[in-house]
Amino acid sequence: MSRRLLFILPLLTLALMAGFFAWSLMSGRDPASIGSVLVGRPAPKLDLPALRPGEPPLTDAVLRTGKPVIVNFFASWCTPCLAEHPLFTRLAEREGAVIVGIAWKNKRDDALQWLKRLGDPFRLAGLDLDGKTGLDWGLSGVPETYLVDGQGIVRRHFRGPITERDLNETILPFLKGAAK
Amino acid sequence: MIPFRRYAPPSPADGGRKEFFSSPVCGGGAPKGRRGSWLLVLAALLLALPAVAVEPSEVLPDPALEARAREIGRALRCVVCQNQSIDDSSAEVAADMRRAVRERLVAGDSNAAVFDFMVARYGDYVLLRPPFKPGTLLLWLGAPLVLLVAGGALLFAARRRTAAPVAAPEPLSDEERQRLDRILRDAALRAAPQDEDLRERPHPEERPKDASRRVG
Numbered sequence: 001m002s003r004r005l006l007f008i009l010p011l012l013t014l015a016l017m018a019g020f021f022a023w024s025l026m027s028g029r030d031p032a033s034i035g036s037v038l039v040g041r042p043a044p045k046l047d048l049p050a051l052r053p054g055e056p057p058l059t060d061a062v063l064r065t066g067k068p069v070i071v072n073f074f075a076s077w078c079t080p081c082l083a084e085h086p087l088f089t090r091l092a093e094r095e096g097a098v099i100v101g102i103a104w105k106n107k108r109d110d111a112l113q114w115l116k117r118l119g120d121p122f123r124l125a126g127l128d129l130d131g132k133t134g135l136d137w138g139l140s141g142v143p144e145t146y147l148v149d150g151q152g153i154v155r156r157h158f159r160g161p162i163t164e165r166d167l168n169e170t171i172l173p174f175l176k177g178a179a180k
Numbered sequence: 181m182i183p184f185r186r187y188a189p190p191s192p193a194d195g196g197r198k199e200f201f202s203s204p205v206c207g208g209g210a211p212k213g214r215r216g217s218w219l220l221v222l223a224a225l226l227l228a229l230p231a232v233a234v235e236p237s238e239v240l241p242d243p244a245l246e247a248r249a250r251e252i253g254r255a256l257r258c259v260v261c262q263n264q265s266i267d268d269s270s271a272e273v274a275a276d277m278r279r280a281v282r283e284r285l286v287a288g289d290s291n292a293a294v295f296d297f298m299v300a301r302y303g304d305y306v307l308l309r310p311p312f313k314p315g316t317l318l319l320w321l322g323a324p325l326v327l328l329v330a331g332g333a334l335l336f337a338a339r340r341r342t343a344a345p346v347a348a349p350e351p352l353s354d355e356e357r358q359r360l361d362r363i364l365r366d367a368a369l370r371a372a373p374q375d376e377d378l379r380e381r382p383h384p385e386e387r388p389k390d391a392s393r394r395v396g
Binding site for chain 2 (some may be wrong): 032034035036037040044054105130132134135136137138139140164
């Protein structure tokens, strides 16, 4: 009897592994994902020179006005940023979202030129030339986007470009939910 | 030792070009003194250090601090090239992280404080050596656990085998003994006719000598 049970063991192991692999495939689990430790925590500090000339420096005061804020790190040399840009334009124009843009490791002129060409959806914009602020925010590259509630707590973090689906399933509900 | 083979026999006309062929790769083994090139290459290969991406401009003037920075850098994962340490990675973010590590060290942070600084930004993911905590219990204890369970099972099985040795065979019943005798006798009989057969056949030398010739 116990010997017969032993023969089932390999099959059981196989079934367990197959189940795990199937779950990995279906659930959209990304083992390379770093995740973000910032989610649920106060946003790191912001103290950057303004990207656009003549504006006051960008500080984290903008994250604690009671209104939800979208913080987007971008660069003119970054192709995925190009792909997500129209979504931010739409968010700013149609939803009146407060979007803070931070040009990461980007020359001021290049970033300004890029925004001039594609449109500028940013309520406020800062320049993180040496990437120090990016490091404080746990950035691994551009684009990355953070949803910060009105109290300065990070609620969501997107590594890589946001998509139409992110917009509809996460960002818009967040903006509405946090506005209440 | 591998014998040197000469691909281009040196001729006086070769003159200076002889050196060209004396590399160990070409099987040089050129005249005296050149033989050492083999050892030289071997030594160079053995002494070669793994290439690090740390750039000269990043290196701290204080060698003690720099050594600590290297120690920390080797243990921090680059968040872009995820299987490399920040010392090995030439990604921009890795360079930023190396710079931040050095800044913290110069500011007087302990190694642990520098690790905390990075974990606060990138999470445990940034540590190439995962910390021991409830979430990583399975990672740390999984393998020893499997070893314990498997070893325990083997031990248990072995102990049971020695505790209950195979019982001495029961003596045969009369019926079985008769059956066995019959089987053995049958086998002996089956083998016997072959022997008879052999004996009945004429010895090869007794056959008529021209028998084969007649057929052929």
